[in-house]
Amino acid sequence: MSTDQASTPERGCPFDHTLLTGEQSPTGCPVSKRAAAFDPFEDEYQQDPPDYLRWARDQEPVFYSPRLGYWVVSRYEDIKAIFRDNITFSPSIALEKITPTGPEANAVLDSYKYGMSRTLVNEDEPAHMPRRRLLMDPFTPEELAHHEPMVRQLVREYVDRFIDDGKADLVEQILWEVPLTVALHFLGVPEEDMDTLRKYSIAHTVNTWGRPKVEEQVEVAHAVGNFWQFAGKVLDKMRLDPDASGWMQYGLRKQKEHPDIVTDSYLHSMMMAGIVAAHETTANASANAIKLLLENPQVWQEICADPSLIPNAVEECLRHNGSVAAWRRIATKDAEVGAVKIPAGSKLLIVTSSANHDERHFSDADMVDIRRDNASDHLTFGYGAHQCMGKNLARMEMQIFLEEFTRRLPHMKLSPQRFSYLPNTSFRGPENLLVEWDTAQNPERKDRTLLQARLPVRIGEPSRHSMTRTLLVERVTPVADDVVQLRLADPHGKPLPRWTPGAHIDMECGSPERSRQYSLCGDPEDTSVLEVAVLREALGRGGSQWVHGNLSAGDSVRVRGPRNHFHMDEKCRRIIFVAGGIGITPVSAMARRARALGLDYTLHYSGRSRASMPFLDDLRDLHGEQLHVYSGEEGQRNDIPALLASPEEGTQIYACGPVRMLQALESATSHWPAGALHIEHFVSTLQALDPSRENAFEIELRDSGLVLPVAADQTILMALRKANIDVQSDCEEGLCGSCEVRVVAGQIDHRDMVLTPSERAGQNRMMACCSRARGERIVLAL
Incomplete structure (x- = not known):
């Protein structure tokens, strides 16, 4: 517990009221020393917001900042709950100037008739959702796919400009301009207006989220006013050709259908806000991602060697070092966040970058893990009704950047430098990103076909296919008729993920489209290898045939996992294990664990013949009298109804095997307590959807x-x-x-x-x- 906290909270306040800092929160509570010192405009916050707020996540997850006049929220679940309730926690202040400007700057804005109104980011219900629904279609993966060739070509052309220089400032030379050009194309801005709009976008960020000095405020106000007026002129030009491509033109067409929802002032505000939203966040996110990956060279080399990891690497970069550090909300009524009472009217700074490093949700949160299976849980795009509509456009651009750089500049590294950031609470990315490389090692000098390569971009949430790891096949061992056991290890000898009995891996059998699930059957305590057994199935879907026909020691395979949906209850009174044929694979690991724990168990194993039953000798040596074997060739049959005739309180049944055996188990346990039978399926019974038999x-x-x-x-x-x-x-x-x-x-x-x-x-x-x-x-x- 922090010395700033009380062991006995007073009036629901988590802070010690005996520690006086001279500052008061809106509830009258004294503010803790660290909360009083919180300053998001100082360099320590700009360099690493999650680390700056580590103390808050651990000790004061919700605190009042007198310097800012905001309540600061730092933990994942608290921030997600705020996003979820956009009625109590209104987004209306999301675009409010965090540093109020003086009368002279306000007069300048008035002279330009600056009238920024609500947009998708900061409007409340009931206005927000009808507009969001109307304007959402251009952001769907199907529609965004049309932009991919343009983005890919643009990135390639920019890399061509400096590929032979041996050094570059990636922010200045590609990462700032390409996302802006993509944003303007997406919005439908005419080419001749792009250069002018480029000049104005940064002023909007400083005006809204920064802390410009008094002497700078007038200059910024002029830039913002010019931005506002020019955006209006561009919008007027678009009205002359509303059928042209672009999100703004799409909005103009929707305005004709719903003039009361898509108004003139709304379109003008979205024209300006859309440029910033679609440009700066993606530019900064791309710079942050490349910086993070180059700071972790082993991870960089992994995605260079295996570009299929790029989609989930993008998610992990957005989690670990995203471009949106924080959002803002205002409480519309008295509320409670993390057991702290928040008065109506309070302003909240919800630091999503801190939430993305919350160990309560992301294990080893400070580690860069491009195979993290919940990386896309990050809150960089927000959550709920106000989640970023352009998230998939940003993902697409970041994937293409990484694909191009890893293919053409895998030997690129960071130059020595001190990173600087534009001081503001919410949006962050390095102002410069200096890199260098040996041009003699440029891969395309030896292989021009590199320039013809094109990876499919994942537009949308990352698939499990993007979390694969390449493993070495150490051994392929026959263990029964038509059954081989694969022993898989990391090619560099690194430990593999821990797993629990019942877990499986997904293995790509020749291609990502042919992914099959195989239960792990080795020793869960051995992190040096993963072991699976594969039965050749002549009438299967091709996965087992590929394994038997193609894999040998020294080959590589791509796997995902382990994952477990077949957990064993280690605290139950007694366990009955039932396996048939290749179904012994998950059950064998469970039985091994039961024996190690000293549990009361029996193992019933059926097969066509002893020669067809893998691991039979090992199981007999390990389990002795607990093992019961039923060989069909010898006239032996497991009498399942007799075995399970009498329900046993506290007994659990774990089974895997042929469909007929599993159906017999379900029938035989119908009178057992609910939840006593646990089944692992190898085969799906799903049929293609028949619309004539389904209901909408x-x-x-x-x-x-x-x-x-x-x-x-x-x-x-x-x-x-x-x-x-x-x-x-x-x-x-x-x-x-x-x-x-x-x-x-x-x-x-x-x-x-x-x-x-x-x-x-x-x-x-x-x-x-x-x-x-x-x-x-x-x-x-x-």
Whole structure:
């Protein structure tokens, strides 16, 4: 506990009222010493906001800053809760000048008839959501895909300008101009007006989020006024050709249909705000990402060697070193954040960059982990109804930047330098980014085909496919008829992720599109290797055939995970393990763990013949009398109804094997306590959607404020992607559990192979790739 905190909170205040700093919060509480010293305009905050606020996350997650006149919030769950409730915590001050300007600067703005009004960023309901819905379509992944060739060509042309120089300031020479040009193209700004608008955009940032000195305020006000007037002229020019491409022209067309929603003043404000929003945040995010990766050369080399890691590397960079450090909100009524009472009218600085380093949500949060499976949980784009609509445009640009640099300049490194940032509370990126390289090592000098390479860009949330690691096949060992065991290790000898019995990995069998789930069957305590066993299936989908026909010692494979949806309860009274054929793989690891813990267990293992049953000798040596073997060739059969005839309180059953065996287990345990049977499925029973047999329904997104239709020929996952809502996915067959979403209300038609009967009965989670609503509407926590 900090010395600034009290052990006995007074009136709900977490701070010690005996420590007087001479400063008072709006509640009359004394302000702690560190809170009184908080200054987001000083260089320490600019250099590393998460580290600057580490003390707050640990000791005073919500505190009042007298210097700023804001309550500062630093933890992940508190900030997400604020984003979720945009009624109590209004975004109306998001674009308010954080440093009020003097009368002379205000007079200058008035002379330009500056009239910046509400935009998508800072307007309240009920005005916000109707406008957002009307203007959202150009931001969907399908529409953004049309911009990819232009972005790729632009990035390549800019790199061409300095590729043979051996050094560059990436901010000055590419990262500032390319996102601005892309932003202007996206908005539909005529080419002849681009250079003028480039000059004005930075003034808007300083005017809104910075702390210009009194003598600078007038100069900034003139620039902002000129920006405002010029934006209006460009908008008038667009009105002459409203059918042209561009988001602003799209808005003009929507204005004709809904003049009361898309007004003239609104379009003028969005014209100006849109340039800044689509430009500076992406420019800064790109610079931050490249800086972070070059500061971690081993990570940089990993994505150079494996560009498929780039999409999730982008997410990790946005989490670890994003361009949006903080947002602002105002409390519309008395509220509570993190057990601290916030009076109505209080202003809040919600430091999302601090939330992105909260160890309560991101393990090893300070580490750069480009395979982090929850990297896209970051709050850099915000969350809920006001989440950044342009997030996928930014992701696309950042992916293309990284693809181009890792392919053409893998030997690039940072030059010695001191990084500087424009002092402001909210948006951060280095003003310069100096890099250098040996031009003699430029790969394209030896291989011109590099310039023809083109990776598919992931537009939208990162797939699990972008979190792969390349492993070395140490051994391929036959362990039964048509069954081989693969021993996989890190090619550099690094430890592999820990896993628990029941976990599986996703392995790419020749291509990312042919990804298969294989249960881990080795020793969970051994972090040097991952082991799986693969049965050759003549009538399968091709994965096992590829493994048996192509893999040998010394080869490489790409895997994701481990992940576990088949957890073993280590505190239960007794366990019955049931396995059939290759289903022994997860069960063997569970039985090994049960033995190590000294649990009461039995293992029932069935197979066509002893020769077809992998690990039989090892299992007999390890489990002795606890193992019961049933060989069909020898006339032995596991009598499942007899085995499970009498329900046993506190006994759990874990099973994996052929569908018929699993169906028999479900029938035999129908009279057992709910939740006693746990099944791992290898095969999906999903069929292609038949629109003639499906019902259309609606999904209400509680946190985003959207209501989306799901057609009879559409999955929930498809509808979410179309609406630009982030949900991860992988197998899309209901097997892997990647696309799980929380359900707030409504009845679920479960079709996955992941959730247990008791989890299904809870009606609070579902797989978006396959499950559906039973009624007309279902409410999701998204």
